[in-house]
Amino acid sequence: MEKAIILLSGGLDSATCLAIAQAEQFECYALSFDYGQRHECELQAARKIAATSEVAEHIVIKIDLRLWGGSALTDDIAVPEAGSSTGIPATYVPARNLIFLSFATGWAETLNARDIFIGVNSVDYSGYPDCRPQFINAFSECARVATTAADEGWEFNIHSPLQQLNKAEIIRAGLNLGVDYSLTHSCYNPDESGLACGKCDSCALRHQGFLDAGVADPTKYS
């Protein structure tokens, strides 16, 4: 089996992405980040998903993006309600996926793995620049020349299998692969017990996805 790194936030998309990688027969190494996110309860979700998915290894890296903040997820900035703003929303975390993929590249190179999975999506998404195919393509080339890949004549495959799916299609794909979405967490602004707010962009996209897919939403709202 070929090894692959899977970025696993604990959300709906990354859980689906992991299931797809496993269905494609990769031996999966899951990577999560404790980055000072407001919704750190997503890490409990990531641990549950990793434990029930029989990944080869799950690493949670601690990095403190609150050192500079600049986002509603890492700073004292209110999480906006869905549809309340235009353009790139306040929940955008500067360079987050760039940082995450960079760590994934380091682990992949160490494991001699050439495949990295990331659950980015540019259909039902919040408009973050680091979720678009242009970024994934540029990162792939950057990782090649940053590492021994360039010297040895190979390249990293950055898989983003959800890129062009809408949320309902993602949910249907995941259900077909046996993903238990009750284990996943999407809300940016949960209450202290981890219940979803039902108002933020991430909750709205998730709930509409379940509606459109015609399946019950297993999310527990506050």
Next chain:
Amino acid sequence: MEKAIILLSGGLDSATCLAIAQAEQFECYALSFDYGQRHECELQAARKIAATSEVAEHIVIKIDLRLWGGSALTDDIAVPEAGSSTGIPATYVPARNLIFLSFATGWAETLNARDIFIGVNSVDYSGYPDCRPQFINAFSECARVATTAADEGWEFNIHSPLQQLNKAEIIRAGLNLGVDYSLTHSCYNPDESGLACGKCDSCALRHQGFLDAGVADPTKYS
């Protein structure tokens, strides 16, 4: 004054790079990484350099690259003596500069800075792929499409002013700008008190640089 992020390891090259950025009238924000490096005493050097250089801010981020190791600097692998190996040496840390520049991009975007300085050099260097101009160019494009830069029509300037200089030229440039190289640390394998080994690749390149520049080597060897 325009703001710039300076990657500051505490070594000879990054100290020179900081001095160049300041000479170019940037307001400098220094960024160092406590990544589990064998030679963590370089961080004491970075703090001294930042303190004596009047940077606007100095952040040391803790990230644990020992979680996967894979390098003589982050794992139980011996540091090779200079000239003892061919190809990419065991001191190469997978994706290190990719990770470092990704964090720098995040901080830059938060500060509304467009300039990042990194002291990479591909003349007198250890052969690491992430020190070459191909990587710096690819990273620049990647950072643009990873962030709000692409939406707003600007790009990051990744400065690598030492790229084509030999070590003696770097030292002469630094001395002209008042860099105190006695504050810097380069050795990959220092003893417990932080004294340089005098045998590793980094020590060899540094010592030869002082010889070629015709100035006294201020390094304290064990």
